[in-house]
Amino acid sequence: MSGGDMAKPLLGHRSMEGDASIAPAAGRTIGVLGSGDFARSLAIRLVCSGFKVVVGSRNPKRKAGLFPSAAEVTFQAEAVKKTDVIFVAVFREHYSTLCDLADVLAGKILVDVSNNTEINHHKESNAEYLASLFPACTVVKGFNVVSAWTLQSGARDGNKQVLICSNNQEAKRTVAEIAQVMGFTPVDMGCMSSACEIENIPLRLLPAWKIPIFLALGLFLCFFTYNLVRQVIHPYIREQKNKFYKIPVEVVNTTLPCVAYVMLSLVYLPGVLAACSQLYYGTKYRRFPDWLDQWLQHRKQIGLLSFFCAALHAVYSLCLPMRRSHRYQLIETAVKQAVEKKMNIWVEEEVWRMEIYISVGIIALGLLSLLAITSLPSIANSLNWREFSFIQSTLGFIALVISTLHTLTYGWSRAFDENQYKFYLPPTYTLTLLVPCTVILAKVVFNLPCIRQRLLRIRRGWEKGRYVKFVLPSATGEYSSGETSSNV
Numbered sequence: 308m309s310g311g312d313m314a315k316p317l318l319g320h321r322s323m324e325g326d327a328s329i330a331p332a333a334g335r336t337i338g339v340l341g342s343g344d345f346a347r348s349l350a351i352r353l354v355c356s357g358f359k360v361v362v363g364s365r366n367p368k369r370k371a372g373l374f375p376s377a378a379e380v381t382f383q384a385e386a387v388k389k390t391d392v393i394f395v396a397v398f399r400e401h402y403s404t405l406c407d408l409a410d411v412l413a414g415k416i417l418v419d420v421s422n423n424t425e426i427n428h429h430k431e432s433n434a435e436y437l438a439s440l441f442p443a444c445t446v447v448k449g450f451n452v453v454s455a456w457t458l459q460s461g462a463r464d465g466n467k468q469v470l471i472c473s474n475n476q477e478a479k480r481t482v483a484e485i486a487q488v489m490g491f492t493p494v495d496m497g498c499m500s501s502a503c504e505i506e507n508i509p510l511r512l513l514p515a516w517k518i519p520i521f522l523a524l525g526l527f528l529c530f531f532t533y534n535l536v537r538q539v540i541h542p543y544i545r546e547q548k549n550k551f552y553k554i555p556v557e558v559v560n561t562t563l564p565c566v567a568y569v570m571l572s573l574v575y576l577p578g579v580l581a582a583c584s585q586l587y588y589g590t591k592y593r594r595f596p597d598w599l600d601q602w603l604q605h606r607k608q609i610g611l612l613s614f615f616c617a618a619l620h621a622v623y624s625l626c627l628p629m630r631r632s633h634r635y636q637l638i639e640t641a642v643k644q645a646v647e648k649k650m651n652i653w654v655e656e657e658v659w660r661m662e663i664y665i666s667v668g669i670i671a672l673g674l675l676s677l678l679a680i681t682s683l684p685s686i687a688n689s690l691n692w693r694e695f696s697f698i699q700s701t702l703g704f705i706a707l708v709i710s711t712l713h714t715l716t717y718g719w720s721r722a723f724d725e726n727q728y729k730f731y732l733p734p735t736y737t738l739t740l741l742v743p744c745t746v747i748l749a750k751v752v753f754n755l756p757c758i759r760q761r762l763l764r765i766r767r768g769w770e771k772g773r774y775v776k777f778v779l780p781s782a783t784g785e786y787s788s789g790e791t792s793s794n795v
């Protein structure tokens with residue numbers, strides 16, 4: 308299995324919050340080496356949390372004014388002598404300049420808070436490097452995922468988790484205790500070999516979003532080109548009409564719902580494929596291929612991007628009448644009518660189509676908003692499994708069906724009008740219907756009693772071709788045992 312949330316061990320990282328073995332530590336003296344941004348924020352937060360703080364600087368006189376008066380700012384060697392726990396708020400490149408302090412640091416706990424500028428920048432993690440420079444010290448990796456700003460902005464703001472690792476359990480517990488008193492949630496990441504992973508975390512740029520964003524961009528590009536050819540290039544080549552003004556709003560607005568609709572169906576398609584695989588192999592214990600695993604893991608992000616495109620489509624649609632081109636077209640139509648002395652242009656079918664089209668569009672957007680809100684961790688955590696699955700699975704599927712109605716009322720009979728085939732290209736909405744209709748059809752098939760029963764049995768652990776033991780009473784009343792295939 309590669310990447311994503313599935314790559315992380317489920318039981319490996321233990322939240323240390325509420326760990327009875329962690330005792331309050333306030334009042335203890337904590338050392339901070341360095342007087343930069345991080346050291347300053349750390350000192351402020353430590354002082355606010357009730358710790359005594361001693362800061363070790365190469366130039367204490369100059370730096371003292373930057374720290375709260377409760378914190379003592381002194382020379383590095385002096386600071387180190389006064390405490391057993393020292394936060395090293397210095398860049399890795401400068402660790403070697405601390406080697407003069409090796410004797411006074413011996414036997415103490417060093418907290419490595421450093422980050423790198425690139426993922427896997429060095430062969431060994433910064434914490435392991437620090438440990439190699441100071442073998443007589445116990446090094447704990449921690450606090451690097453917290454920014455100086457988060458440290459200053461108080462316990463309720465920003466990221467509350469502090470990932471900690473060390474080869475020494477006692478030292479790790481001491482640092483976890485300090486983190487907890489400071490209002491953070493310490494998370495035990497195991498031994499020092501995890502330091503590299505912890506150091507890479509702040510450098511990752513939206514790892515779970517990469518595939519969904521590329522997917523959305525790819526779909527946008529394809530549909531945009533297709534719409535551009537149909538709405539702008541075709542009239543330009545065939546009728547010498549200049550419709551390039553349509554590119555910024557109209558072409559974009561016909562592209563966005565296509566992306567939103569197809570992306571929404573892509574949230575439910577991997578579930579359908581997974582069910583097909585389970586039905587085919589008759590087991591839930593066979594691993595899905597990696598690409599399907601990855602796809603299943605990214606459904607939330609794909610759904611959120613679908614909502615984003617749908618919301619943009621709604622805003623664009625609301626702004627359509629504001630355009631000058633629209634006003635000119637209205638006036639032009641009115642003048643034409645006056646010249647032709649037409650009094651009634653009301654087309655009952657068109658009126659009804661638009662009313663239904665807009666209404667189902669609004670309902671679909673409302674449902675998508677609900678899905679997006681309930682996928683936020685704080686809301687999702689307040690729902691039980693049944694509520695979450697009802698909203699994300701049942702209401703999500705209803706949103707897909709309603710979006711299909713929205714698309715069909717938009718397209719109406721255009722698929723059967725040969726004038727709509729520009730360069731033999733069918734109207735865009737017919738293309739977007741392909742995947743969603745497949746998903747809807749598959750869901751209907753899976754809900755047929757015979758298939759639904761089989762799928763439910765498979766998901767409860769039943770396997771095709773697996774032999775189970777059975778015990779039968781014999782004619783004499785004695786029990787005889789044997790084996791049979793569970794799917795007979």
Ligand code: NAP
Binds near residue numbers: 346395
């Ligand atoms: P900074 O503002 O540049 O401070 C670094 C400090 O290191 C200096 O103020 C200096 O203090 C001290 N230092 C000790 N020996 C040094 C030497 N030989 N040359 C230069 N400076 C030396 O950096 P920072 O932003 O506070 O970051 C410090 C550490 O925290 C880094 O490892 C960084 O990766 C980590 N970190 C920072 C943040 C953040 O938001 N800033 C977040 C997470 C982790 P004296 O002059 O008083 O000795």
